[in-house]
Amino acid sequence: MAMLEIRNLHVKIENREILKGLNLKVNAGEVHSIMGPNGSGKSTLAQVLARRESYLVTEGEVLLDGKDLLAMKPEDAACEGVFMAFQYPIEIAGISNAYFLRAALNAVRKYHGRKEMDAMDFLPFYKGKMKLLEVDESFMTRSVNEGFSGGEKKRNEILQMALLEPKLAILDETDSGLDIDALRIVANGVNAMRSPDRATIVITHYQRLLDYIVPDFVHVLVDGRIVKSGGKELALTLEEQGYVGVETEARALAVAV
Amino acid sequence: MEGRTVSTTIQQLPSYLEAFLQLQKQSPVHRQESWFRAVRESAFTSFCQLGFPTIHDEDWRFTSVVPIAQATFHLPEYDSDGVTEDDISAYRLEGLAAQLVFVNGQYVPRLSRLPVEHKGLRVSSLAEAMLKDRETVEPYLSRYADYSKEAFTALNTAFFKDGAFVFLPRSLALQEPIYLLHLNTGSATPRMAHPRNLIVAGENSQATILEDYVSLGAGVSFSNVVTEIVAGEQAVLHHYRIEREGTDVFHVSTLCIQQERSATVNSHSVLTGGALVRSNIQPVLAGEGGNCLINGLFISNGRQHLDNYMKVEHRSAHCGSHQFYNGILDGESRGVFHGRILVCEGAQQTDSKQINRNLLLSDTVQMDTKPQLEIFADDVKCTHSATIGQIDEEALFYLRTRGLNEAAAKGLLLFAFASECLERMNLGLIRNYMAKIIMRALPQAKQSEVL
Numbered sequence: 001m002a003m004l005e006i007r008n009l010h011v012k013i014e015n016r017e018i019l020k021g022l023n024l025k026v027n028a029g030e031v032h033s034i035m036g037p038n039g040s041g042k043s044t045l046a047q048v049l050a051r052r053e054s055y056l057v058t059e060g061e062v063l064l065d066g067k068d069l070l071a072m073k074p075e076d077a078a079c080e081g082v083f084m085a086f087q088y089p090i091e092i093a094g095i096s097n098a099y100f101l102r103a104a105l106n107a108v109r110k111y112h113g114r115k116e117m118d119a120m121d122f123l124p125f126y127k128g129k130m131k132l133l134e135v136d137e138s139f140m141t142r143s144v145n146e147g148f149s150g151g152e153k154k155r156n157e158i159l160q161m162a163l164l165e166p167k168l169a170i171l172d173e174t175d176s177g178l179d180i181d182a183l184r185i186v187a188n189g190v191n192a193m194r195s196p197d198r199a200t201i202v203i204t205h206y207q208r209l210l211d212y213i214v215p216d217f218v219h220v221l222v223d224g225r226i227v228k229s230g231g232k233e234l235a236l237t238l239e240e241q242g243y244v245g246v247e248t249e250a251r252a253l254a255v256a257v
Numbered sequence: 258m259e260g261r262t263v264s265t266t267i268q269q270l271p272s273y274l275e276a277f278l279q280l281q282k283q284s285p286v287h288r289q290e291s292w293f294r295a296v297r298e299s300a301f302t303s304f305c306q307l308g309f310p311t312i313h314d315e316d317w318r319f320t321s322v323v324p325i326a327q328a329t330f331h332l333p334e335y336d337s338d339g340v341t342e343d344d345i346s347a348y349r350l351e352g353l354a355a356q357l358v359f360v361n362g363q364y365v366p367r368l369s370r371l372p373v374e375h376k377g378l379r380v381s382s383l384a385e386a387m388l389k390d391r392e393t394v395e396p397y398l399s400r401y402a403d404y405s406k407e408a409f410t411a412l413n414t415a416f417f418k419d420g421a422f423v424f425l426p427r428s429l430a431l432q433e434p435i436y437l438l439h440l441n442t443g444s445a446t447p448r449m450a451h452p453r454n455l456i457v458a459g460e461n462s463q464a465t466i467l468e469d470y471v472s473l474g475a476g477v478s479f480s481n482v483v484t485e486i487v488a489g490e491q492a493v494l495h496h497y498r499i500e501r502e503g504t505d506v507f508h509v510s511t512l513c514i515q516q517e518r519s520a521t522v523n524s525h526s527v528l529t530g531g532a533l534v535r536s537n538i539q540p541v542l543a544g545e546g547g548n549c550l551i552n553g554l555f556i557s558n559g560r561q562h563l564d565n566y567m568k569v570e571h572r573s574a575h576c577g578s579h580q581f582y583n584g585i586l587d588g589e590s591r592g593v594f595h596g597r598i599l600v601c602e603g604a605q606q607t608d609s610k611q612i613n614r615n616l617l618l619s620d621t622v623q624m625d626t627k628p629q630l631e632i633f634a635d636d637v638k639c640t641h642s643a644t645i646g647q648i649d650e651e652a653l654f655y656l657r658t659r660g661l662n663e664a665a666a667k668g669l670l671l672f673a674f675a676s677e678c679l680e681r682m683n684l685g686l687i688r689n690y691m692a693k694i695i696m697r698a699l700p701q702a703k704q705s706e707v708l
Contacts, residue, residue, distance in 0.1 A: 050658045074657035075666075083658075090655040094673030094680065103669060104659035111660070143673075160659065 003028045003065055003199050004049075004168055010059035011041075011048055018044045020224035021060070028167070029196040033210055034203045035235060036221035037243040042203045043087060045221070046172040049201075050084035051077045064168065078104075079111035083166035085157035087173040092144040097156065098126060100144050101163055108164060129162040133189045151182035158189040169193070169200045175209040187212030207239035222250040267308050272329045277301055277415060280332060290387045292395065300404040300414035307408040319593040319625040320535055320564040325507045330449035330479045332416070333361040340368065340440060344473055352686050354433035354464075355380045357421050360440045362450030362480075364419045372435070377426030380435060383455055386422040393424060397457050401485045401513040401541070409509045409535075413483040417453035420484075425462035425492070434465040434497075434687050439482070441502050443474030454484040458492040458520075465495040467687055470510075472503035472530065482510040488520035490544065495523045497687050499694060501530035504559060511537040518544030518573075525682050527691060528555040528563050529698035538567040542576040542604075553582040554678035556698045557590035557622075564593040571604040571634075578608075583678050584615040585671065585699070586622040596641065597629040604634045611641035616648065616674050664701070672702040 004026040011019040018041045026032050036042050048055050049062070051074040062069040064080060072080065092100070106116040117125070123140075130139060133155050145153050154174055161169055171190065175183055190200065190213050202213055210218075210232065218234040219226045222243070227250040228234065238246070267273065281294075309326040310317040340360050345368060349356070357380065358368035364382035372380050379386065379393070386394050404411040421437045439452050456466060470480060480502065488494050500508055508531040514522050528534055540549045555563045569578045584592045594613040615624045628641040648670055656666035675695050682688040696702055 052654060073663075074654060075660055075662045078658050078660040086655065086658075090649075090652050092652050092655070092670070092673055094676035095669060100656075100659075100669070103665070104656075104661060107660040107662070107665065164659065 001066060002026060005063045006060070007062075008060040009045075009048070009057065009062060011044055012056045012058055013044065013054075017058075018224055019048070022221070022225060024219065024226060026168070026199045026201065028199055030217065031194065031200045031202060031213065031215045033215035033218045033235060034201060034221050035205065035207075035218060035238055037247065038205065040221045041224045042221055043172055046084050046170050046201075046203055049077075049082060049168075049170055050074060051082075075107070078164075079108050081167035082170070083161050083164055083168070084170040084172060085154070085161060085174050087176060089145050089153040089157055091146045091148070093146045095144050096141050097144055098122075098140040101126065101160060104160070105163055126163065129159055132162060132192055133159045134185050135159060150177040151179065154178060154182065154186055155189070158186050162189060162193060165193075167198055169198065171200070171202045173203055173205065175204055175206065183209060184212060207235040210235045220246050222247055225250070227253065267305065268327055269329050270305065273304070273412075276332050280416060290391075292391060293387060293398070296399055297415050300399075300411045303404050304408055304411035304415060307406070307411060309408055316566065316595070319595065319627075320533070320562065322533070322535075324533060325479055325509075328447050328477070328479070330447045333363070333444070333448050333450060339442065340365065340473065342368065345438065345440070348438050348469065348471065350436060350686060350690060352433055353436050354431055356436040356438060357382070358438045358440065359419065359421075359452060361442055361448065362418050362420070362439075362452045375426075375429060375431070377424075378429060378431070379422060379424040381422050382419050383422040383453055384419040394422065394455065397485065397487050398455055399485075401487065401515045402483050402511060407511065409481055410483055410511050413451040413453055413481050413511070416449075417451040417483070420453035420455070422454075423456045423464070423466060425458045425464050427459040427489075428461045429459070430463040431465070434467055437466065437468045439468065439470045439480075441470070441472045441478055441480060441506060443472055443476030443478060443503065443505075445476060447477040447479070449479040449481065452480070452482045454482070456484065456486045456494070456496075458486070458488045458494050460489040461491045462489065463493040465497070465683070465687060467497040467499070469499045470502050470508065470530070472501075472506060475503055475505060477505050479507045480509070482508075484510070484512045486512065486514045486522065488514065488516045488522050490518045490520060492517070493521045495683060496525070497682070497691065498524070498526040498536075499691070500526070500528045500534055500536065501694065501698070503530060504532050504561060506531050508534045509537075510535070512539065514538070514540035514549065516540060516542050516544065516547040516549060519546040520544065521548045523550040523552065525552045525678070525691070527553070527678070527695060528565070529694070531561065531563070533562045535564040535566065539570070540578065541570045541572060542578065543572050545573045545575050547573065547576045549576075549578045550681065551578070551580040551582075552678055552681040554584075554675055554695065555582075555592060556585045556675070556695070557592055558588040559590060560588065561590040563590070564595070566593070566595045568597040568599065569609065571598070571600040571607045571609065574603065574605045574607070576604065576607055578610075580611040580613075581678070581681060582613045583674060584613070584624060585618065585674065586615065586624055587618040589619070589621045591623045592625070594624075594626040594643070595629065596627070598631070598639060598641075600630075600632040600634050600637050600639065602633040605636045607634060607637040607639065609637070609639040613643040614674070614677075615643075615645045616671070617645060618648070668699075668702045671699050672696070675699060675702070
């Protein structure tokens with residue numbers, strides 16, 4: 001059984017259909033990249049998987065290890081192991097990263113009937129992950145994303161992911177706005193988490209991130225559907241030729257259907 | 258007083274007059290401190306002339322004091338004996354320099370803890386200081402809180418029995434905080450108390466002072482507090498104020514701060530209690546290079562009305578003032594923020610910033626916010642901003658995607674919002690104490706407690 005199975009997913013936002021019958025299977029241990037032009041529905045897919053309730057699913061189903069993901073609240077999906085790294089992480093003044101992350105970690109542990117972590121155990125764990133993401137220890141006491149640079153925010157997302165150890169990680173344009181150095185750090189963090197029982201979906205517009213996080217599969221999303229799938233070499237083709245070619249193909253396909 | 262035009266807004270004038278005459282006969286303070294008698298009489302006259310403010314008065318536009326004006330309040334008897342050590346055990350803190358305890362405006366020596374002797378340091382009852390230490394008190398008392406223009410200050414000046422007197426000698430840096438605990442025992446008949454505090458920080462001195470207003474029993478009452486702070490040259494004063502009386506209490510407080518050259522005063526106030534509350538904070542930056550922080554948080558629920566008024570007067574150049582006020586309103590409560598900044602002619606290089614942020618948790622609350630800048634100098638930096646909104650849905654979603662349920666996520670956001678105020682306080686005993694009080698006033702935030 002695939003870890004994630006998306007069948008014929010249709011999603012509307014404010015009466016406009018964004019996803020128009022999307023199918024995707026992701027197995028544990030795999031890294032899938034979803035590429036596509038702006039407005040094709042990449043971020044919508046990420047948001048639906050993270051359970052944003054204002055996005056209306058009109059058709060189809062999504063199964064996470066056989067469970068109905070679409071019936072879950074965002075917190076339940078998170079506790080079941082779904083993690084989305086936000087394209088635009090939210091700033092929350094007044095709450096330190098350490099406080100927030102321990103609250104989140106303990107919420108997940110509680111959900112699974114595990115013992116909550118006290119500050120004594122949490123700090124060394126947190127510090128270890130900070131080292132991995134090459135993050136300054138001052139992060140702990142700073143408010144969540146408040147006054148962070150673009151790169152710091154993205155690193156903080158991956159840091160949260162490293163702490164929460166999800167089984168399905170979704171990176172929503174994590175590379176946007178990152179310089180090469182920050183990109184490398186973020187990618188190292190993601191790669192360190194690759195494991196046979198974890199799956200990752202990397203959503204990106206550009207191929208560069210995939211030089212660092214090498215995917216097993218690449219899918220091209222155009223106008224709410226996956227129009228082409230292939231190996232990592234597909235990303236290079238797209239980089240060279242742009243999305244025009246696949247868009248034309250997709251249109252031809254739509255007419256033929 | 259015959260023949261004077263009495264404002265129609267004091268419907269209960271006869272009862273105030275009776276109380277005033279009675280007080281002059283009874284109180285040891287009123288009998289013996291003859292040097293202050295003329296001030297009291299003049300204040301009472303002033304109160305009669307001014308009358309209670311009405312909503313036609315610009316400074317009182319959003320708050321009607323009709324409930325206070327219409328009620329008859331009696332001065333309390335001396336009844337502190339009922340209050341025991343057990344009653345106040347929750348208000349004892351380790352690591353204080355001193356704790357003065359007042360019951361219905363009356364000093365209670367048996368519950369108070371005085372400081373270890375420091376040369377020149379005085380921490381005592383104000384009434385006692387007025388009798389025994391006139392030369393120290395007289396140059397300051399009632400010199401800054403203007404009873405000729407403000408009715409509540411006039412009322413307090415005429416009627417106060419006691420309060421705290423703190424005098425920091427030159428260059429004394431007191432490490433431990435001084436805690437002034439004002440207890441309201443409540444009673445079957447409406448009662449009033451007029452606590453009066455005087456805090457004088459000598460040149461280059463430093464201290465932390467906490468004023469805490471607490472109810473021990475139920476019953477309609479009226480607390481009318483005036484605190485005068487005089488911060489001498491280069492003095493640094495951290496002043497904390499908590500209003501957490503019962504929801505049947507009318508509470509008006511006026512904090513007048515006089516700052517000499519390069520003095521720094523940080524005022525932090527947390528309002529969670531009271532039925533109708535008005536807090537006036539009025540710093541005067543009299544000397545060059547002074548700095549004033551006015552940091553506040555108010556949390557209202559039910560039918561509470563909490564009004565936060567401040568008037569910052571920049572009288573000299575190179576001074577800074579920062580006002581940060583956060584409000585959390587629930588139920589059918591009403592909140593007011595009115596921040597007046599007055600930059601006088603010649604107060605060049607003034608740096609003033611005002612931010613008021615409000616979080617509305619129900620559809621039936623009302624929040625009025627009003628910045629008011631009056632600038633008569635041409636080389637100044639003054640900014641202000643005000644926001645009123647609900648809990649941020651984006652932030653809520655973000656927290657939920659990390660595993661927190663909706664209630665916990667909301668609690669965390671509320672706590673975060675309140676924490677903005679906490680973070681402006683110095684780390685230590687009082688800040689921790691304040692954090693606990695805030696958490697208690699925000700039961701929703703409890704959900705998020707991970708500590």
